[in-house]
Structures are given as structure tokens and as C-alpha cells.
Amino acid sequence: MTGIALVLVVMLALIAFRVPVFLAIGLATVAFAAAFWPIMQPMVVAQSVQRGLDNTAFTAIAYFFLAGAIMNAGGMSARLLRLARALVAHIRGGLSHANIAASMVFAGISGSAVADAAAVGSVMIPAMKRDGYSGAYAAAVTGASATIGLMIPPSIPMVVFALFTPADVVDLFVAGVLPGLLMGVVLLVASVVVAYRRGYPAEVWAGWRELGQAFRGSVLALLMPVLVIAALVGGAATVSEIGALAAVYAAFVSLFIYREARLVELWRATVEAAVDAARVLIIISLSGALVWIAARIGVAPALAEALSSLALPPALTLLVIAVGLLALGTVLEPVTILVVVAPILAPAAILAGIDVTQLGIVFVLACAIGLVTPPVGVLLYLTAAQAGAGVATVARESLVFLLALIALLIAVALWPALTLWLPGIVNG
Amino acid sequence: MSRVAGLAVTARAALIQALRVLLGLLLLTMVTLETVQVLLRYLFADSLLWGRDVGLLLLLSLAWLGAPLLWASQGHIAVDALLQRLPARAERIVAVAVDLLAIAAAIGLAYVTVLAIEAFSLIDMPSLGVSGAVRFYPVLLGAALWSLAALLNLAAERR
Numbered sequence: 167m168t169g170i171a172l173v174l175v176v177m178l179a180l181i182a183f184r185v186p187v188f189l190a191i192g193l194a195t196v197a198f199a200a201a202f203w204p205i206m207q208p209m210v211v212a213q214s215v216q217r218g219l220d221n222t223a224f225t226a227i228a229y230f231f232l233a234g235a236i237m238n239a240g241g242m243s244a245r246l247l248r249l250a251r252a253l254v255a256h257i258r259g260g261l262s263h264a265n266i267a268a269s270m271v272f273a274g275i276s277g278s279a280v281a282d283a284a285a286v287g288s289v290m291i292p293a294m295k296r297d298g299y300s301g302a303y304a305a306a307v308t309g310a311s312a313t314i315g316l317m318i319p320p321s322i323p324m325v326v327f328a329l330f331t332p333a334d335v336v337d338l339f340v341a342g343v344l345p346g347l348l349m350g351v352v353l354l355v356a357s358v359v360v361a362y363r364r365g366y367p368a369e370v371w372a373g374w375r376e377l378g379q380a381f382r383g384s385v386l387a388l389l390m391p392v393l394v395i396a397a398l399v400g401g402a403a404t405v406s407e408i409g410a411l412a413a414v415y416a417a418f419v420s421l422f423i424y425r426e427a428r429l430v431e432l433w434r435a436t437v438e439a440a441v442d443a444a445r446v447l448i449i450i451s452l453s454g455a456l457v458w459i460a461a462r463i464g465v466a467p468a469l470a471e472a473l474s475s476l477a478l479p480p481a482l483t484l485l486v487i488a489v490g491l492l493a494l495g496t497v498l499e500p501v502t503i504l505v506v507v508a509p510i511l512a513p514a515a516i517l518a519g520i521d522v523t524q525l526g527i528v529f530v531l532a533c534a535i536g537l538v539t540p541p542v543g544v545l546l547y548l549t550a551a552q553a554g555a556g557v558a559t560v561a562r563e564s565l566v567f568l569l570a571l572i573a574l575l576i577a578v579a580l581w582p583a584l585t586l587w588l589p590g591i592v593n594g
Numbered sequence: 595m596s597r598v599a600g601l602a603v604t605a606r607a608a609l610i611q612a613l614r615v616l617l618g619l620l621l622l623t624m625v626t627l628e629t630v631q632v633l634l635r636y637l638f639a640d641s642l643l644w645g646r647d648v649g650l651l652l653l654l655s656l657a658w659l660g661a662p663l664l665w666a667s668q669g670h671i672a673v674d675a676l677l678q679r680l681p682a683r684a685e686r687i688v689a690v691a692v693d694l695l696a697i698a699a700a701i702g703l704a705y706v707t708v709l710a711i712e713a714f715s716l717i718d719m720p721s722l723g724v725s726g727a728v729r730f731y732p733v734l735l736g737a738a739l740w741s742l743a744a745l746l747n748l749a750a751e752r753r
Contacts, residue, residue, distance in 0.1 A: 184677045185692055186670035188661070192699055212703070212710035216654065216729050222646055225628065225653050228621055403632055410628035433618065440617035444660020445671055451657045499671055541675035 169463045170510070173198050173456065177506070178497075187502050188448045195455040205462060211455055218454020219447060222406050223329055228443035229409025230278075230320045233390070233416045235435035235442075237275045240420020240427040242387045243285045246271045249380040254354075256371035259361020261297050262307050263354055265290045269311035270350040271384070273318035274391030275416075278442070279537055283312035283545050287552040297367060301553035303360075305560045306538075308552070309545035310567035311353055313534035316500065318346035320394050320412065323530045325405060326450065326504045330457070331512035333522045335405050336398045338530075340592050341523050341585040343395075345531060345578050352570040360566060386419045399592055446501050453505035466513035473518045480519040484579045487515060488528050492572070495536020499544055503533050527585040528578055535571050538564050602749035606666050609743060613663035617656060624652045644721040651732065658736025665696060666743040689751070693744040700741035707734045 173194045180190035195214075199206040250268035257263055265286060272282045287308040294304035316323050319339035328335035360366075390412060397408050420427040427435075460466070473483055494503050508529060515525050537545040540561045550560040578584050595603075627642075627649055634640045642648075664670045677685050710730050717726040 181673050182676050183688055183692070184672050184674045185695065186665075186672045188670065189692075189696060189699060192703070193695070196699075196702070208706040209709045209713060212706040212730060212733065215703070215707075215733055216710070219654050219657055220650060222649050222653075225624055225649060228653070228656060229625060229628070232621060232625065407628055407632050410625045411632065413625050414629055436621055437614050437618035440621040440656060441614065441660060441663065441669065443621070444617060444656055445664055445669065447653070447657035448661045448664070449671065451654070497673065497675075499673075501671065542673050 169198055169202055170460060170465050172201055173459060174506075181498070181502075187499075188452045191449065191452040191456055191506070195452070195459065198459055206455075206459065210458065214455035214458045215451050216454075218451040218457070221329060223325065223335070223404065224406075224447065224450060226325050226406040226409035227322050227446055228439065229406065229413050230322055230325070231281075231442045232436060232439040233320070233409065233412040234275055234278055234281050235439040236413060236416035236420055236427070236432055237387060237390070238281065238285045239431045239435040240416065241424050242275060242384070242420075243272075243289060245380070245384040245424075246275075246387060247286070247289050249377075249384045251369070252372045252377040252380040255369040257358065257361075258368045259357055259364075259366035260369045261290065261294045261299065262303070262357045262361060262366065265294065265304075265307045266311040266350055266353045266357055269308075269314050270318070270347070271388060272312075273315040273346060274320075275387055278322055279312045279315040279534065280544060280548060281442075282315040283308055283548050284552075286312065287549050291549070291553045295553070299366065300563070301555040302550075302559040302563045305546075305549035305553035305555050306563035306567060307353075307357060309538045309543070309549040309560070310564055310571065311350070312545055312549075313537055313571065314346055314349045314353075316530050316534040316537075317342045317349055317527075319343065319391055320409070321530065322446070323500050323504055323533060324526065326446075326501065327508055327526045327529055329450075330453075330505060330509040331522055331526065332516065333512070333526045337523045337589045337593070338526045339395055339398060340589045341527050342530065344584060344588055345527055345574070348574055348577075348584070349531075349534075349571065352574050353567055356566045356570040386423060390415065449501050450505055453509075456506060457509050460510050465510050466517075469510060469514035470517040473514050481580045481582070483515070483518050484520050484525065484528055485576065487511065487520075487525070488532055488575055488579045491529060491532035492535060492539075492575070495532055496539045497542050498536070499542065500530075500533035500536065503536070504529065521582060521586060523589060524578075524582050524585045528575065531571075531575050531578055535568065535575060538568060538571075599750055602746045606743070606746040606750055609739070609746065610663055610666050613659055613666075613739070617660055617663065620652050620656045620659070624649060624656070627652070647719055647721045651728065654729070655732040655736075658732045659739065661736050662739035662743040665740055666746060686751075690748065693747045696744040697741045700737045700744065704734055704737040704741075707737060 176197045177190045177194035180193055247268050250264040254263040254267050268286045269282055291304040295301055319342055324338040325335055328338055394408055397403055516522055537543055546557055546560055550557045631641055631645050707730050711727040714727040715725050719726045
């Protein structure tokens, strides 16, 4: 265990000094190779870096980024926001609820919380400020609700988790649907409570006609997550093929049906998606060395022994893991947690009697919550900048939403049916 | 700004632009290849034998040509909560140290990658009819461009 402790300490120390995560992982690997010479020969480092991405399923990450970017560039944002407003804006605090509803429907097309926050926030935050909400509150709602993007399929973190553990990506996608919808529900409840306590305004009911038109306008975007899950469950194609087809579908709808995007905009979306994908893939490539070290020094059996020494039932063990992940989430972003912790922890958790699909959902939900917790909550910084509000104020305003999401995390950890019921039905 | 710094800023902007175009083309090619594979399978019960290997090469290239682009544009995933609390001078010293660390790491990576290329040069990649060492070329090229990006960062920030 000294080896893995050395790797983690070096990595976290470097990350604290703004060394990019991929380089911190690489240098921690070098520290291990130097300290435990000759266990890890130099050539193993090069091989691990190449092997880290030696699976075509990783291409799905780039494809789902691309599908989301094209949908956003193709005018989907405005259509989905129109639908969200028509659905819930007439309830007190309507724009806050519409923001959450928009994130729920957006979650199904992008798979990236940052992309959701950027798209929804750019429209909803100014609209909420115009309606009298504080910028900090508008930012808090946008950030908290964007976390749903990680849970409702297609979800990039779920693809990453499945590739680093024995979990099945189809089961994870299906298992994420109910917790994803529940994330929306608990956030809506929190939003309603805040709205009544602060007396936020309601918009005029737009009517069934507007609701129908808004639904018709967005139905092709709403179909995407349905098609993705149906194709995966039906075994029509692999996850990477479905990712590519989702991107082609998004381009087709944007260019030929909605006709709201030109080729130049699709090209810009492609470049942005490629850069976003590279940002994640380079960490995965380097993590190959980390996985090699964990396997070589037998971290999983030692960790399994430690977990079993707790002598807790699986549900409580999972709760302990969830608390640990929440703590990690305050300082690390999701990809790092998933590629560093998941391959080490998953085998031990399985030996402790925890279902790997449920573990995956707890991982992704805890990582999602980490996106809105200080000091390193990417969504806090992004939405605070969009709203022109202070990060500390946004963090304070986020507290009520954070508590709602943590309550859901506890429920998901303690109650396996929340995650395993739907995959059970789908798998017969 | 000194002349060297000015040149470095221009060169860095050109590097960023060139790599952005390259990354976009790589992703487009990957999507096209994947879609063609599905169409071939369903319409003609056929597939491209080299599709998987080329797809993996493109994926590695996307990651490793993205690394220098993200380094030059400071777009990598990093945590700056601690550094924001330090004085500007300390922050600058850390930035220079991180660029120097990157150059050292890139050179080290290039070295071990060359070792791997030599070791794999006799192993064939049957679907493409080339040496298995090509799998390491994107990493080698990425490491070289990454050290260039870090060098340009250092030169661009020179006062």
C-alpha cells in the first residue's frame, strides 16, 4: 500500500499547485517507478500510455461530446428552453423551475454537465435576472441542475466508469434514468420551497397550445436519449457506434429539419467537441499507468480486506464509499475521480457484496455533486462568471440544492432498487 | 513585450490554430469511419478489416495532439483554488515551474516512447500491413509538440 499512497500523495500535491491532472498522474507514475525500481521499467510507461486508450469504446466519449455540441449549435437550446418554460414557468418561481426542467431535457442530449450549464445558463441566467432573481441564485440553480447531465443517458462519466470497471455501460445508462429524473424532482422541490419563502414571481400560463407547439418543436431532440437507450438495449450497435450515429442524427436534424445551423457552425461545434474530448482522453491515456501500478501491487485485495474489516452490510459500506467520494469531489473533478479511484475501488466493493451498477451510479452522482461544491466546483465558477456573481455567494445559494442532492445520494446508496429496478425490468 | 516574446505569442497562436483544425478533422474522420462501419454491416454484411486499428490510432492522435493544444491554450483540467490565494509573483513562479516540468516530462516520455517503438518495430499490425510501432507515433509526435508548446509559453511570458 506504500506504493499507491506515494502515487496518490505526489499526484494530489502536484494537482494542488495547478499542475494539470494528466501531468500530475504521469509524474506520480514516474515517482513510483523511481521509488520502487525495477518494478516498473521505462518502456512500461510508454506501453501503459498507449494501452490506456486501447479500447474503441473510448471513442464514444468524443462522439457524445460531438452530438451534444451539434445539438446546441443547431438551435436546440432555444427549443428545449421554450418547452421547459411552457411546462413549469407558471408556478411561483417559474423561471427557476424552468431552468431545472431545461437541464433535465438537456441532460438527454449532451452527457456533459459543463455543456448543459453553458447552454442553459447563457439564456436562463439573464432571463432570471431580468425577472428579479439575484444573479447568485440564478447561477446556483443553473449549476445544481446542470449536474443532471451526468446522470441521464447518454452520460460520458458512465462510459468512463464502465471502461475502468466490470460494469456494463447499457446497465449503467438504464440504471441512471430513475436517479436522473429524481435529481430533477428533488431540485424542483427545493426550488419551489425557496420560491415560496422568498416570494419569487410566476409567469402567466402559456396555455396548452403553446405547450403542444413547444413539444412538437423539440420532439426530435427529446428522441435522442430514447433512441440511444433503445439501440443499446436492443444490441443494435456498440456504445461507440451509437455515439457516432447520435452525432450524425444531431447533424441531420440541425441541418435538414430544423435548418438552424450552417456547415460552418457545425464545424465549430466539431472542433470544440474534439478539444473537450481531448481534455478527458489525455487523462484516461495517462491513467493506464496508474491502473498498471494498482494491478501490479495488488491494491484491490488490500482494499477489499480493509472494507470487509469494517464488518458493515453492503448498503452501509456503499454509504461510506459515497461519503469518501463526496469528500474527494470537493477537490477533484469527475474524470480524475473516475479514472483514479474507480478501478482501484470497484473490485474491492464488488467483493464486499456491492452491485457494480449501483456503485457506478453512486460514483457518478457523487461526482456530479462535486461539481457544485467549493473549493473546486467547476459549475460554481462557470455559472458565477455567467451571472457576474461572487463564487462564495453562489456557493451559499447552492446549499439548499446541495442538501437535496446529498439526500438523494444517501437514498441511492441505501436503496438498491432505485438503481437496479429498471435494469432488472429491461434485462428481464 | 520583447521581440522574442512577440514571436512566441504569434507562433503559439499559429500552433493552437493548426492543432484545432487537425483535431476537428480527426474527430470528423472517426465519426465517418464508425458510421461507414455500421452501414457496411447492416447493408452489405461486410466491414472494414482495418477499421478498428485505424480508429484506435485516430483516438490516440486526438488525445495526444490535443495535449499540446490544451497546454498552449491553458485548457487542461487543473485545480487553481490554492494558487488563487497566492500573490501574483508566486503564481508566476509556479507557472514557469510547471512549464519547465512539462518540458522535462515531454522529453522523458519521448525517450520511453522511442524505446517502445524500437521494441515493437518487428511486430506486425496485420490489418494495416505495417509495424506495430505506429501505435506509438501519436504519443511521440504529441510529446514533441507538447514540449514546443511549453517552450512557447515560457518565451511568450518573458518580460
